[in-house]
Amino acid sequence: MRQIEQFIAGGAAGSAGGSVSERFGDVFNPSTGQIQARVGFSTVADLDRAVTKAQAAQPAWAATNPQRRARVMFNFKTLLEANMQDLAELLASEHGKVVADAKGDIQRGLEVIEFSCGVPHALKGEYTTGAGPGIDVYSMRQALGVVAGITPFNFPAMIPMWMFGPAIACGNAFILKPSERDPSVPVRLAELMLEAGLPEGILQVLHGDKEMVDAILDHPAIAAVSFVGSSDIAHYVYRRGVDAGKRVQAMGGAKNHGIVMPDADLDQVVDDICGAAFGSAGERCMALPVVVPVGDKTADALREKLIPAIAALRVGVSTDSDAHYGPVVNAAHKQRVENWIQTGVDEGAELVVDGRGFKLQGHEEGFFIGPSLFDRVTTDMESYKEEIFGPVLQIVRAPDFETALRLPSEHQYGNGVAIFTRNGHAAREFAARVNVGMVGINVPIPVPVAYHSFGGWKRSGFGDHNQYGMEGVRFWTKMKTITQRWPDGGAGDSAFIIPTMG
Template sequence: MMRDINHFIGGRTVVGASGRFGNVFDPNTGEVQARVQLASLDELDAAIANAAEAQNGWAATNPQRRARVMFEFKRLLEAHMEELAHLLSSEHGKVIADSRGDIMRGLEVIEFACGIPHLLKGEHSQGAGPGIDVYSARQALGVVAGVTPFNFPAMIPMWMFGPAIACGNGFILKPSERDPSVPVRLAELMIEAGAPPGILNVVHGDKDIVEAILKHPTIKAVSFVGSSDIAQSVYALGALHGKRVQAMGGAKNHGIVLPDADMDQTVADLMGAAYGSAGERCMALPVVVPVGEETAERLRDKLLPAIEALLVGVSTDPDAHYGPVVSAAHKTRIEGYIQTGVDEGAELVVDGRGFELQGYEKGFFLSPTLFDHVTPQMKAYQEEIFGPVLQIVRAANFEEALALPSQHQYGNGVAIFTRNGDAAREFADRVEVGMVGINVPIPVPVAYHSFGGWKRSGFGDLNQYGLDGVRFYTRTKTVTQRWPRNIGGAVSDQSFVIPTMR
């Protein structure tokens, strides 16, 4: 009998009544392993009503007690790490070690949220005027929502609901339909940790539910991660309906390789950054830019044996470097981009198409692909492929290399590989990209900073997690107060001009 993945509303499993389902595949075998319920508008309304009911009391709970729930949730995540990692890999396809990393990067944001009593402290000015004090406080918004992608089904939900719930909000999570089981399990653990039922609800659905979330008057803020076209439309629709929105889009991250780079270390870094998780990361590094022809030839010579040594396997294979991509449709999309690159005149050095894993011939596997002599005019360079494809774009000099990521439509992440501190500093200062790595191939900031790209990689003024996350999920209230010494005494003269403190 087919397993159904249900909604989680009001602290309990809710069987959907819409009669609509989505298929959840095992990417290793290509077979359908479960059905996910797709919510009706009534089910979304029920989730929002539960969140609103729970939120009032939760926001009134002092921050220290909310922090204790976060500490307990962290403990439960650690205790259930292997269960969550295997569940994640079974639906996404990434290898177990990568799934553990997915969970750990989310857990780090939960650790940050454990400090919420300090993070919510406002400002105070005593004696701002005669007998007047001014203070500010950060208060929860109410009910907020997150729409998350398939590629990080544990990390990105925790990036969103961790700070949001710690700040005192109720949360509606709409995860990807492709790998929905881990988000449900996270919600169960949050309630087990002591959060009130209804404070974290998981509603599965498609674009109709996303649109309803963006229009619903009770929801005050929406966080989104997905492709740039959809992110832009999410931002526009949410803003139109008076919501605070952060919408993270696509990426085409570059790795600049200067002639003095440690080439062995650079190639080792590129293997993980370009091909890890089958390239299904918004912070993957799919473009490498060697500066100078001699650098390009040295790099290419070292890339080839490194690529040949990569092992593609099932997600449970401890020796595999990466597993299958998430779906047959996504595999076809990646193969289409590879053919586009060939048609546009790029040199296909290593072709990852046509790969079959013995015993798993119907799985969604692609072996590594490498292009050389890619140019900025090519569609395959301009657009995000989101697969195990690495492109070499040769640059004649530093300025040309700097211009490539700076002029690209995406501005998520970039890395530079060099031993020259002056060159690295100049590059980091001038490049038009939101997150920069210096000899760090995947520069995802730690949890107490924040994550966010520029240009079409991010829509909205505030980034994910860190202090920006706290700012996004709260609003500032500023109070100006005066306590006259002679209460009941003489009334001061009326004033019809704006008050000043002079």
């Protein structure tokens, strides 16, 4: 059986810098339900070794001029594009998303790599001449040192690149702890970075569960940690990391709403919502699992169009090019989603389409769930309050615009939201007032492009900085400000007082 090991200073298990694992996790093929590989869990000693190698390599990397660091990113981008198909197939085989969706996963990460190619411009400081008599002031951004990222199973290529791309381009050494559910692509990305010219020790990959997460959070030499996962764990990571003196950004869960105004193009809305709610089997923090039609007339018309559209969705194996989505990641997650569907029924929501019990011919042991649709969901239901993270769409009816605005604004999560309308005033009012971090106007999945930044509010995000873009540059660097004067050789009383700019 294939075995996936850590990647320390360019070496896997049994090679320079590697070790033999004693604990393992199973990696499934979600389409068949069978174990296809084992991933060896790293130890605290492995982390210590990786940090030591990172500390040895990082100063020289930080001292490398930004343009040369950018060239490594350019080389990596070229290698990503050349290996896109193989990477997508490998990703799909472990995650379960269809290959086309896996390519999108890689592409969105690649866009952040492209942004990172511009790091010489992003790291430019500020300069003021003549801030005082003979005094100039300037600032610079410097790397933090050794940093780390802890990434989830649902985007095993994109989110690691969101983190290590800017961090490494800024001059840091990076330790990546990917999800143990689909770890092969993150290791392959590290191999490609090495092939692109990155020095050994600057990007290393360690596998594991909570034991490794805690070791990273507690390690005194790791200066910053970025995390993406569920909100409870994000809060835990944030608190433990901050208590250990680290800079932490921790992105949590979501319950994104799509507001449908009476003037919206319902045919377009249905297409958008089906893709946003059911794509990647709903295993996306930017999925759109709640649709809020304004007015019963809008709700009835939307429901009538959604039912046949959902019936037309094709669920298939990850290699099925005609499938709209594939299986969920493992049996435990399948059971969790189906339990939430039953909870919705028990709470009194109307189950219009039931995706439970779906079996794909020839792949009966796969982790498949058919699309489900609920109507007349209310805000007091636990199935509305919590993130389901599966192919389940809930209709929450709102009588008017103000009610629709309050729903996402008052929800515990504040990741993303969308409004569908032809009314510019309504869209502008909604965007300005909604208490959510990312807003789409007739865009169902409002993930910002790479030169902006990604981040939610409330329990969707802990910390002061968002992912990637200039926010990422700020997170992975610290600012130093220099006030300088070149005296003409004389000395006076000013040497004994705090200099002023007057």
